[in-house]
Amino acid sequence: MQKQLKLVTLLIFVVGLIIVFSNSTYRMPGNQQNYEPIQPIDFSHRLHAGEMDIPCQYCHYGASQSRHAGIPATSVCMNCHKYVSATKEAFQLEEKESVFEGRETESITSVEISKIYEAMGYDSQGEPIEGKEGKSVEWVKVHNIPDFVFFSHKPHITAGVDCTDCHGDVSSMERIKQTEDLSMGWCLDCHRKDHESLDNAPERTQLLLDCATCHY
Numbered sequence: 001m002q003k004q005l006k007l008v009t010l011l012i013f014v015v016g017l018i019i020v021f022s023n024s025t026y027r028m029p030g031n032q033q034n035y036e037p038i039q040p041i042d043f044s045h046r047l048h049a050g051e052m053d054i055p056c057q058y059c060h061y062g063a064s065q066s067r068h069a070g071i072p073a074t075s076v077c078m079n080c081h082k083y084v085s086a087t088k089e090a091f092q093l094e095e096k097e098s099v100f101e102g103r104e105t106e107s108i109t110s111v112e113i114s115k116i117y118e119a120m121g122y123d124s125q126g127e128p129i130e131g132k133e134g135k136s137v138e139w140v141k142v143h144n145i146p147d148f149v150f151f152s153h154k155p156h157i158t159a160g161v162d163c164t165d166c167h168g169d170v171s172s173m174e175r176i177k178q179t180e181d182l183s184m185g186w187c188l189d190c191h192r193k194d195h196e197s198l199d200n201a202p203e204r205t206q207l208l209l210d211c212a213t214c215h216y
């Protein structure tokens with residue numbers, strides 16, 4: 001009886017610890033460093049931005065013009081996926097198999113690409129379905145700055161700050177991950193360093209460290 005009671009107490013304690021710790025890592029706004037959520041479509045930055053070398057701003061064209069870099073609409077994906085319904089590897093495999101089985105080569109659409117067609121309201125061949133409307137893909141937002149902080153991409157891109165300075169080596173990521181803690185100290189460290197390297201006028205540096213620059 002006593003032993004069982006001890007065990008139950010221990011269990012409650014451990015479960016309590018897990019709850020406390022998971023709250024402290026997931027509830028703190030802006031401190032979700034290493035957050036790497038699973039996305040509705042298995043989109044790879046390594047493949048698109050790395051191997052294929054598609055420029056970041058081909059998809060995130062808001063970055064140099066506005067506050068938000070933006071997530072591309074599915075129609076942007078269709079610029080290529082109208083023609084690319086599966087990987088080259090999958091097509092080669094189908095070709096080999098069809099020759100081996102003595103049949104005609106079939107057109108194939110991979111599971112992940114069919115999700116793009118589905119979102120567009122298209123059929124499995126990537127053709128529009130009469131009367132069917134598209135819907136947007138529910139991408140999970142990775143980076144989140146609290147509402148009381150003002151952040152805009154534009155001044156950073158204009159000043160020549162690189163995407164990698166704040167987002168890490170995205171072109172090697174299979175799945176997007178938040179590499180920095182996005183804390184106030186992180187912003188300020190760079191704003192201070194920038195002063196030293198750019199040799200900004202003192203009032204410019206003052207502005208970059210001024211509370212009102214980032215807080216309304």
Ligand code: HEC
Nearest residue numbers: 043048049054055056059139141142143163167170171176
């Ligand atoms: C072919 C289009 C495309 C290209 C090119 C591309 N991205 Fe993306 N990016 C996306 C899509 C779609 C998402 C949302 C899904 C995801 O997170 O993977 C995304 C998400 C992101 C996010 C996370 C956004 C969030 O939710 O916080 C960052 C950061 C990002 N991209 C940076 C980059 C950088 C840096 C490059 C260039 C090295 C780049 N992207 C190139 C399409 C693209």
Ligand code: HEC
Nearest residue numbers: 056060063068069070071143144145151156161162163166
């Ligand atoms: C000075 C740091 C910094 C630089 C440089 C930067 N980002 Fe961001 N990025 C952020 C922060 C901080 C957020 C979160 C913003 C928010 O929650 O409003 C973010 C959010 C994003 C998002 C999510 C959607 C959005 O617009 O909020 C995408 C996509 C993105 N960045 C892509 C890029 C790309 C591509 C580049 C380079 C062209 C880039 N970023 C350069 C800091 C930066």
Ligand code: HEC
Nearest residue numbers: 041042043072076077079080084086087088089110112113
């Ligand atoms: C500039 C052309 C281009 C754009 C734009 C593009 N892709 Fe691709 N994507 C490709 C090519 C080419 C492949 C096949 C690579 C291979 O053969 O391995 C591919 C492969 C993929 C795959 C892997 C398919 C599989 O079966 O494993 C996914 C998923 C994908 N893309 C999603 C997207 C999404 C989502 C977007 C829009 C945000 C997008 N792509 C935009 C060219 C593009």
Ligand code: HEC
Nearest residue numbers: 150151152155156159161165182186187190191194213214
């Ligand atoms: C890697 C370096 C770097 C990081 C990290 C960074 N910044 Fe900046 N920031 C800059 C540079 C460089 C400028 C432009 C300085 C100039 O034009 O003299 C700038 C400018 C700004 C401006 C515009 C100021 C103005 O009114 O002209 C705001 C707002 C800003 N940053 C907010 C933030 C916030 C909020 C964060 C953190 C979430 C952040 N920055 C993180 C380098 C950085």
Ligand code: HEC
Nearest residue numbers: 029030031146149182183184187188208209210211213214
């Ligand atoms: C370059 C941008 C920037 C400047 C300048 C700045 N802050 Fe912040 N501040 C932030 C960011 C980003 C956060 C959110 C941090 C997080 O979520 O972890 C923040 C958070 C805070 C918080 C919430 C508590 C905390 O630490 O998370 C307070 C209070 C605050 N700032 C006060 C100030 C004061 C006072 C000044 C002027 C002395 C100032 N900030 C200057 C970017 C800035």
